[in-house]
Amino acid sequence: MTPSPRVPEDSTAPVRLSPGDEPSLGLEAWMAGYQMADEAAATALIRKVSPLLLRFFLVQAATRRFAEDLVQETWIRVHRARHTYRGGEPVLPWIFAIARHAGLDSMRKTRRVEFRETQVDVLPPVASAEPFASSGDLDALLAGLPPAQREVIVLLKISGMTIEEVALATSASAGSVKQKAHRAYRRLREVLSRRARSQ
Amino acid sequence: MKPDDLEQILAQAAQRELLPDAQRAAIQRAQRTLLAGLRPAKPLASPRWFLLSFIAVCAGFAVSIAAILGMHGLHVLGAVQGAAIFTALLALAMLAAVACERAMRPAGGARLGWQAWLVAAIVFPVLFSLVFHGYSTLNFVHEGIPCLVAGLAVSLPTGLIVALILRRGFVMEWSSAGLAAGTLSGLAGLAMLELHCPNLKAIHVISWHVAVVVLAGILGWGIGWLADERRRKRTVTAAAAPGNA
Numbered sequence: 001m002t003p004s005p006r007v008p009e010d011s012t013a014p015v016r017l018s019p020g021d022e023p024s025l026g027l028e029a030w031m032a033g034y035q036m037a038d039e040a041a042a043t044a045l046i047r048k049v050s051p052l053l054l055r056f057f058l059v060q061a062a063t064r065r066f067a068e069d070l071v072q073e074t075w076i077r078v079h080r081a082r083h084t085y086r087g088g089e090p091v092l093p094w095i096f097a098i099a100r101h102a103g104l105d106s107m108r109k110t111r112r113v114e115f116r117e118t119q120v121d122v123l124p125p126v127a128s129a130e131p132f133a134s135s136g137d138l139d140a141l142l143a144g145l146p147p148a149q150r151e152v153i154v155l156l157k158i159s160g161m162t163i164e165e166v167a168l169a170t171s172a173s174a175g176s177v178k179q180k181a182h183r184a185y186r187r188l189r190e191v192l193s194r195r196a197r198s199q
Numbered sequence: 200m201k202p203d204d205l206e207q208i209l210a211q212a213a214q215r216e217l218l219p220d221a222q223r224a225a226i227q228r229a230q231r232t233l234l235a236g237l238r239p240a241k242p243l244a245s246p247r248w249f250l251l252s253f254i255a256v257c258a259g260f261a262v263s264i265a266a267i268l269g270m271h272g273l274h275v276l277g278a279v280q281g282a283a284i285f286t287a288l289l290a291l292a293m294l295a296a297v298a299c300e301r302a303m304r305p306a307g308g309a310r311l312g313w314q315a316w317l318v319a320a321i322v323f324p325v326l327f328s329l330v331f332h333g334y335s336t337l338n339f340v341h342e343g344i345p346c347l348v349a350g351l352a353v354s355l356p357t358g359l360i361v362a363l364i365l366r367r368g369f370v371m372e373w374s375s376a377g378l379a380a381g382t383l384s385g386l387a388g389l390a391m392l393e394l395h396c397p398n399l400k401a402i403h404v405i406s407w408h409v410a411v412v413v414l415a416g417i418l419g420w421g422i423g424w425l426a427d428e429r430r431r432k433r434t435v436t437a438a439a440a441p442g443n444a
Contacts, residue, residue, distance in 0.1 A: 042237060046229045051222050072228045083369075084369045101305075101371040168308070171301075171308070172309055
């Protein structure tokens with residue numbers, strides 16, 4: 001069995017990974033425990049994966065409240081689907097496959113609701129609830145990418161998954177993921193070049 | 200910012216600290232939902248078991264209904280014709296079964312691309328035009344409707360059983376699962392017709408027998424799409440989406 005990362009005493013504190021840790025270290029064992037209704041394993045899994053999910057949804061242009069709701073929706077689906085996880089398979093692609101579908105479902109429904117709504121008055125600006133301790137340039141950069149390329153970059157670079165894991169999570173081939181990542185990189189470099197020239 | 204900064208920006212974003220209260224809130228909500236009444240879940244059987252189940256359901260319905268109606272088609276088919284048709288049927292049924300198996304669990308494998316479905320759609324018209332002759336339209340509709348009805352009558356219960364097997368997993372996209380299940384059940388209908396129907400006119404087989412697969416696939420996709428829409432309506436997060444706050 002793979003060694004598990006140390007779990008803090010506080011049951012709601014996120015499990016922190018040290019820089020040398022593999023992202024999926026111990027997840028398979030926890031997932032197997034969760035399937036067997038082991039509460040400690042389920043707690044550890046939630047504490048380790050929730051921050052990754054939150055980051056995944058936040059980076060994809062979501063508000064904090066929306067992202068928290070999507071994390072919750074993902075966990076509800078993970079719970080319903082937990083019998084479909086096969087022991088020994090990587091856990092992160094399995095969870096992120098569910099997460100991206102929860103996100104897609106929600107986006108489609110939102111688009112439909114917005115299409116039916118008519119704005120009757122100018123809404124006052126809402127103060128953004130910035131969930132990050134410090135903001136970076138990433139959001140502005142990723143905004144220019146098509147959704148599929150943005151998703152691949154987020155899964156590869158922010159969630160720390162391998163190309164094979166991203167391929168599993170997105171039901172695509174590894175070649176297709178590589179191609180999307182390559183195109184995304186090219187586009188991001190172009191954006192950065194333009195910005196550098198204009199400065 | 201320069202192009203060389205890209206890796207640095209991405210690395211910084213990955214290390215960017217989430218505010219503790221945001222993480223804590225997400226974890227607490229998940230724990231409240233999941234840990235209450237946690238029960239053991241029996242893991243799914245192996246993919247091979249499901250593949251065999253799908254093929255067995257498809258072949259079982261086709262052969263048993265053809266046996267009841269009479270194997271008139273099998274008796275008039277030549278050896279080469281029979282071998283070509285039933286090999287293609289088995290290959291496409293395997294393809295559809297793989298698509299069904301992949302659709303029934305998250306991260307189940309790469310989706311079948313549109314190229315695979317295109318090949319599946321044209322393989323039988325091409326094959327039938329090679330092994331059968333006769334393009335007379337005499338009694339075209341009169342002879343065709345009973346075949347279409349009989350083929351669909353086999354496809355519907357097959358599709359129902361395949362859908363029940365699919366429900367043992369966790370289908371995330373019912374539209375693609377429905378397309379695969381519909382195609383598989385349509386192939387059961389086509390197999391039954393090849394065993395039962397003695398009409399070997401190319402135009403009859405290409406039009407009416409292949410139509411069973413096409414219609415069953417479309418029907419499966421449509422039912423799946425409706426199931427997806429129903430699930431989306433139940434998604435709780437849309438109310439909290441940006442713009443709907």
